Amino acid sequence: SVVDEAEDDDAIFADLPPVFQGYPAEHVRNGIARAWASSDAHQADAEQAFMVADLSEVLRQFERWQQCLPGIEPFYAIKCNPEPLVIRLLAALGTGFDCASHGEIQQVLEVGNVDPTRIIFANPCKAISFIRHSARAGVHKMTFDNMDELHKIARGHPGAELVIRILTDDSKSLCRLGLKFGAPLVTVPPLLAKAKELGLNVIGVSFHVGSGCYDSNAFADAVMRARMAFDMGKEAGYDFNFLDVGGGFEHANFECTAAVLSVALDKYFPNRENLKIIAEPGRFFVSTAFTLATNIIARRAAPGEDRGATVTPPEGEKEQQPKVMYYINDGVYGSFNCIMFDHQVLHPYVLTNGRSFAPVVPHKDKTVAGVVLESSSVWGPTCDSIDCVSPITQLPSNLQVDDWLGWENMGAYTICAASQFNGFQTVQVIYTSGVGEDSVKVRKALRRLAAATGTGVPAEDDF
Numbered sequence: 383s384v385v386d387e388a389e390d391d392d393a394i395f396a397d398l399p400p401v402f403q404g405y406p407a408e409h410v411r412n413g414i415a416r417a418w419a420s421s422d423a424h425q426a427d428a429e430q431a432f433m434v435a436d437l438s439e440v441l442r443q444f445e446r447w448q449q450c451l452p453g454i455e456p457f458y459a460i461k462c463n464p465e466p467l468v469i470r471l472l473a474a475l476g477t478g479f480d481c482a483s484h485g486e487i488q489q490v491l492e493v494g495n496v497d498p499t500r501i502i503f504a505n506p507c508k509a510i511s512f513i514r515h516s517a518r519a520g521v522h523k524m525t526f527d528n529m530d531e532l533h534k535i536a537r538g539h540p541g542a543e544l545v546i547r548i549l550t551d552d553s554k555s556l557c558r559l560g561l562k563f564g565a566p567l568v569t570v571p572p573l574l575a576k577a578k579e580l581g582l583n584v585i586g587v588s589f590h591v592g593s594g595c596y597d598s599n600a601f602a603d604a605v606m607r608a609r610m611a612f613d614m615g616k617e618a619g620y621d622f623n624f625l626d627v628g629g630g631f632e633h634a635n636f637e638c639t640a641a642v643l644s645v646a647l648d649k650y651f652p653n654r655e656n657l658k659i660i661a662e663p664g665r666f667f668v669s670t671a672f673t674l675a676t677n678i679i680a681r682r683a684a685p686g687e688d689r690g691a692t693v694t695p696p697e698g699e700k701e702q703q704p705k706v707m708y709y710i711n712d713g714v715y716g717s718f719n720c721i722m723f724d725h726q727v728l729h730p731y732v733l734t735n736g737r738s739f740a741p742v743v744p745h746k747d748k749t750v751a752g753v754v755l756e757s758s759s760v761w762g763p764t765c766d767s768i769d770c771v772s773p774i775t776q777l778p779s780n781l782q783v784d785d786w787l788g789w790e791n792m793g794a795y796t797i798c799a800a801s802q803f804n805g806f807q808t809v810q811v812i813y814t815s816g817v818g819e820d821s822v823k824v825r826k827a828l829r830r831l832a833a834a835t836g837t838g839v840p841a842e843d844d845f
């Protein structure tokens with residue numbers, strides 16, 4: 383079977399987590415779901431939720447980045463998804479990394495081939511011990527947005543290459559980071575004057591338009607503000623040569639955002655000979671690469687409208703009431719924490735239906751292959767009523783306990799913030815390298831890294 387053959391191939395990946403080579407994510411997910419759902423041998427694990435990570439999708443996003451934004455070096459924001467194989471692959475492909483803590487810096491450096499100059503410590507409010515650790519680790523680039531931070535850096539890492547994080551308009555983004563970080567432009571001159579007084583080296587400007595930015599124009603506005611901050615730098619006696627355009631890049635509007643950003647850079651930074659431009663994309667690289675498979679562990683008829691009051695359906699769907707409540711084995715305390723922290727609205731598709739393998743059922747269709755869909759709600763496994771994954775969604779009326787539901791685009795801000803509340807385990811990740819040419823590229827990149835760092839697969843192995 384697909385699964386058996388793939389498992390044999392895993393042996394060559396030695397100390398790496400298993401990678402199913404040359405198989406589409408679809409096959410791995412479905413093959414395993416089927417195996418787990420039907421095999422007596424796996425009975426103990428038969429209902430464990432799991433993620434399938436398609437590394438070839440990370441590769442494709444990287445290539446898409448290179449194609450659309452060739453002059454901007456991506457520094458992957460590992461907070462978004464610090465899965466070891468994602469970091470290894472991106473390190474092998476040559477990205478830099480945006481780290482927010484001592485722990486994240488350690489994790490990236492442990493890969494073995496990432497020079498500390500490829501890391502930016504992009505947290506404007508850092509513990510002094512983290513600043514000192516960064517100095518010892520050789521990580522010099524770090525952001526700031528307030529006076530106290532300058533004093534701490536002067537004490538802990540006076541040789542740092544500082545980047546002033548400015549406030550930009552984040553009102554069109556899923557997560558408004560400006561509520562917490564970013565120096566308003568009026569505060570930039572006094573901050574730079576203080577930095578000068580303390581003898582600190584400020585090399586440039588950064589911003590973040592907010593995570594999950596659906597308004598490409600936010601980038602143009604931010605670049606304009608960055609230009610103003612550059613000019614303020616000149617006034618303060620600095621000669622900035624570094625611009626960090628942050629994260630916020632979305633899969634859905636990436637080409638548009640890249641075009642808007644490129645035009646703005648041409649307009650406000652026409653002479654880029656001595657300018658290094660980086661970005662801190664997180665979700666763009668990983669969101670679409672991860673799919674979650676969950677098992678229906680319980681189901682019951684929905685109570686009357688009055689008792690369904692904790693369910694708040696999205697706008698426009700208020701008139702519908704779910705008829706059936708499904709309980710699955712991952713919830714908002716686990717991978718679905720993205721509903722709380724990342725403001726996601728999610729709908730499942732059907733992996734098995736009536737315990738047999740099902741074609742993908744888009745949730746918007748009313749019937750699929752003669753099966754009636756009905757309004758349903760999907761809940762996580764904990765004893766908390768806030769643990770609602772999908773307040774209203776359309777699912778086939780013949781779904782049963784033990785059927786499997788799939789959830790796409792689960793790579794960003796999911797596993798990394800999952801808890802074990804109520805004693806539920808966080809999900810296992812199963813990797814695939816994808817199919818065809820992309821799969822070969824992924825495996826080659828990982829092999830190159832392994833050869834360079836002396837970890838993982840043998841150097842002489844050749845594809």
Ligand code: PLP
Pocket residue numbers: 459462480504505559590592593594595628629630631662663664665666
């Ligand atoms: N950079 C910083 C400083 C962040 O705080 C974040 C997300 O919170 C990112 C980059 C990544 O943002 P995104 O995943 O939207 O690209």
